[in-house]
Amino acid sequence: MGQVAWKALFLSLFDYKTEKYVIAKNKKVGVLYRVVQLSILAYLVGWVFVVKKGYQDTDTSLQSSVITKLKGVAFTNTSELGERIWDVADYVIPPQGESVFFVMTNLIVTPNQRQATCAESASIPDALCDKDTDCQEGEAVVAGNGVKTGRCLKDRGSTRGTCEILAWCPVEKRSKPKKPLLGSAENFTVYIKNSIRFPKFKFSKMNVLATNNESYLKSCRYSQEHPYCPIFVLGNIVRWAGGNFQEMASEGGVIGIQIEWNCDLDKAPSECNPHYSFSRLDNKSAETSISSGYNFRFAKYYRDAQGVDYRTLIKAYGIRFDVMVNGKAGKFNIIPTIINISSGLALMGAGAFFCDLVLLYLIKKSNFYRGKKYEEVKSNSRKSLSSPTLNGNQSPEQLDGL
Numbered sequence: 183m184g185q186v187a188w189k190a191l192f193l194s195l196f197d198y199k200t201e202k203y204v205i206a207k208n209k210k211v212g213v214l215y216r217v218v219q220l221s222i223l224a225y226l227v228g229w230v231f232v233v234k235k236g237y238q239d240t241d242t243s244l245q246s247s248v249i250t251k252l253k254g255v256a257f258t259n260t261s262e263l264g265e266r267i268w269d270v271a272d273y274v275i276p277p278q279g280e281s282v283f284f285v286m287t288n289l290i291v292t293p294n295q296r297q298a299t300c301a302e303s304a305s306i307p308d309a310l311c312d313k314d315t316d317c318q319e320g321e322a323v324v325a326g327n328g329v330k331t332g333r334c335l336k337d338r339g340s341t342r343g344t345c346e347i348l349a350w351c352p353v354e355k356r357s358k359p360k361k362p363l364l365g366s367a368e369n370f371t372v373y374i375k376n377s378i379r380f381p382k383f384k385f386s387k388m389n390v391l392a393t394n395n396e397s398y399l400k401s402c403r404y405s406q407e408h409p410y411c412p413i414f415v416l417g418n419i420v421r422w423a424g425g426n427f428q429e430m431a432s433e434g435g436v437i438g439i440q441i442e443w444n445c446d447l448d449k450a451p452s453e454c455n456p457h458y459s460f461s462r463l464d465n466k467s468a469e470t471s472i473s474s475g476y477n478f479r480f481a482k483y484y485r486d487a488q489g490v491d492y493r494t495l496i497k498a499y500g501i502r503f504d505v506m507v508n509g510k511a512g513k514f515n516i517i518p519t520i521i522n523i524s525s526g527l528a529l530m531g532a533g534a535f536f537c538d539l540v541l542l543y544l545i546k547k548s549n550f551y552r553g554k555k556y557e558e559v560k561s562n563s564r565k566s567l568s569s570p571t572l573n574g575n576q577s578p579e580q581l582d583g584l
Contacts, residue, residue, distance in 0.1 A: 204551070211541050222526065223526075226523075226526035235512050236522040237515075237518060237522070245379040248374065248507065253373070254369065255269050263293075272286075273364060273367070281506075283372075283503055284503075285367055287362045287364045287365065288500065289358075290497040295352065302345050306324075309345045317331070319332035329349070334346070365431055368415075370416045371413050376505075376507060387443075390412050409456065419439065419460055423437050424461075425437070434500050440460070440506050441506070441507045447513040476501070476502055479496065479498070
């Protein structure tokens with residue numbers, strides 16, 4: 183018995199299966215088949231070709247260059263610096279005009295620092311001491327300004343003091359102005375020049391209006407009505423990002439400027455336009471209020487008549503702007519068109535396969551349809567293999583299922 187089964191299995195490997203077309207008069211399965219066909223057709227035409235433009239070859243390897251330049255002047259009058267005019271050379275860092283730039287809006291100034299010994303700030307926990315042994319000589323103050331000398335400095339009548347340190351003295355002040363010193367930076371302007379190129383299609387464009395009018399860039403300001411004016415007001419950028427400039431200027435923050443180029447090169451080049459979006463990137467919230475903002479320190483160094491170095495330390499608060507560029511371009515190509523049409527035809531076949539499963543296994547008369555669809559034919563059979571004919575023409579077998 184086992185040998186017979188194995189022999190039958192072996193011989194079945196040489197069977198050839200050919201299609202047999204059966205017209206099933208089943209309205210439910212017929213409606214299902216048409217619904218599946220229409221759904222696949224709608225997906226192919228609507229989503230693949232209209233929305234996703236599946237007939238196009240695309241290029242996402244965008245090559246981009248960003249140049250920035252700020253304009254604006256501010257006036258301050260402080261006890262540390264006196265009356266002072268601030269221009270772009272003072273408040274823009276770095277000065278080269280890169281895609282990431284920082285505009286200083288508030289600062290803490292500690293002038294005339296020299297390398298000497300002095301008391302560490304009492305606001306630093308590691309600097310607090312009760313006796314000299316609490317200030318181990320040569321040990322750096324954690325989150326502090328210098329190295330401990332081994333002495334604990336106390337005010338008269340005080341039982342607790344701070345460690346003496348070797349550092350740039352006096353140490354940095356801890357309090358900053360309540361109002362941003364350069365709050366007028368809200369009216370400063372930034373020129374953002376963006377040049378892009380899609381190498382696959384050898385297509386290049388800029389976000390600056392092509393004009394011979396030299397006064398255009400001096401008078402225009404970016405808006406929805408003037409998308410090719412690359413002059414932006416800083417206050418508007420912060421407002422479009424959902425922030426308040428004066429609040430952000432006090433503590434600092436990070437703003438993202440997104441330039442997106444989505445170009446359909448089957449249309450005229452004038453239809454390829456930049457689209458701007460603005461967002462705040464430093465995630466200011468009530469939970470992160472302690473670590474919110476943006477600041478860093480830098481110093482300006484000098485040398486007195488005796489050849490001794492001294493410096494002015496500046497803790498700068500401000501807004502960092504990150505200009506980010508992305509995009510893609512598409513153009514008609516016969517190869518993706520053929521690939522997507524072929525995929526659609528393959529889905530049509532999958533729809534027929536699904537309806538076959540319903541017809542042969544899920545409805546009441548599935549055994550009847552299955553018997554009519556699959557027929558075993560042997561080469562020595564005398565049974566005619568031809569289907570019934572009408573008027574001498576061969577026709578598929580028709581079944582009335584319901």
